[in-house]
Amino acid sequence: MKILVINSGSSSIKYKLFDMPQEQNKVAGVIEHIGEKGSKIQDHYMGLRIVLGKLKHVDAVGHRVVHGAEKFKKPILINAPVIRKIRQCSCLAPLHNPANLAGILACKKLLPGIRQIAVFDTAFHQTLPAHAYIYGLPYEYYKRFGVRKYGFHGTSHQYVAHEAARRLNKQISKLKIITCHLGNGCSIAAVEGGRSIDTSMGFTPLEGLIMGTRCGDIDPALVTYIMQKKKFNIFQVENTLNKSSGLKGISGISNDMRILEGKRKKRDDRARLAIDIFIYRIKKYIGAYTTIMAGCDALVFTGGIGENQKRIRKEIYKGAFSHLKKKPKILVIPANEELMIARQAYNLIRSPQLSTVQISSKSACNCGD
């Protein structure tokens, strides 16, 4: 069965075609500059037409969808009600869900009758217990506005946790795994018995670790303080926290860890400080997750930094488990969210319950949209 995996962004479509169940991938690519000034590709429909022109045959399409709120705990076959709910979740991911939907709608037009499956970035973290996902805010904000920790990079954490269990030749149900996705965006998850029980990203991908340009955890009182000092409006402060902070903001040099490593070697103090903070924050989360799981069998690294920067990895785990009698295995596993999406789409199509899949009746996000 040929499953096309689509990651549709605001101006790009990344695609990969998998032969399932062999999990072979021979065709992959990206269409860029969609809808940009001067581009010949005006919209996602045109972009996808180019993609499909390169492929002989497609049996089903798996779509990456960033936000499924509490509505979607698993992958789901896309139909009209599902599209409506994904649209409702857009208020929680205004930059991502509309772009994901543009890809879905283009596929529906271009591939009528072909089954399409949505796989959500948030779904893997829907197993978090309430004590991990409720913030210390008035509880009614959760009920009325969907204010809670959702977590992101779920498909990546799920993939590397399963791959770790496979490589260790152990059942995932018996393992305590900490997964570190360290790319431009960075997040870490505690995966106990195959279920995510905590993760560092939150209501948005801004919470948690220091990232390329995102600040991660800060004192919330800083937001209004910075607004006063810099005379910023909400958009300016949000922009600063998302785009001018993290490694880039601290170093004043770059968000690219390779460049910072190079500068650190040349004894640049700010590059060294940015890397030190990056590592320190990850270590703190590893300590917390080792405690909540009462141990750790495997520490997994993935993402551009996690996969390629050996020295950073070593500095992260050096001494981190000195208090444990049984030390975890350290694994480096290349990210492959696309394969996880293809697997989930394939499993759903073959599932006997396919025709009876229900959407949770719980609120999408209740943010008033």
Ligand code: ADP
């Ligand atoms: P994204 O989150 O955008 O997918 P990546 O997973 O590609 O990002 O990670 C980008 C980060 O990985 C950058 O900080 C980059 O410096 C770092 N990195 C280190 N080595 C490599 C490498 N060989 N290839 C790609 N990125 C690398």
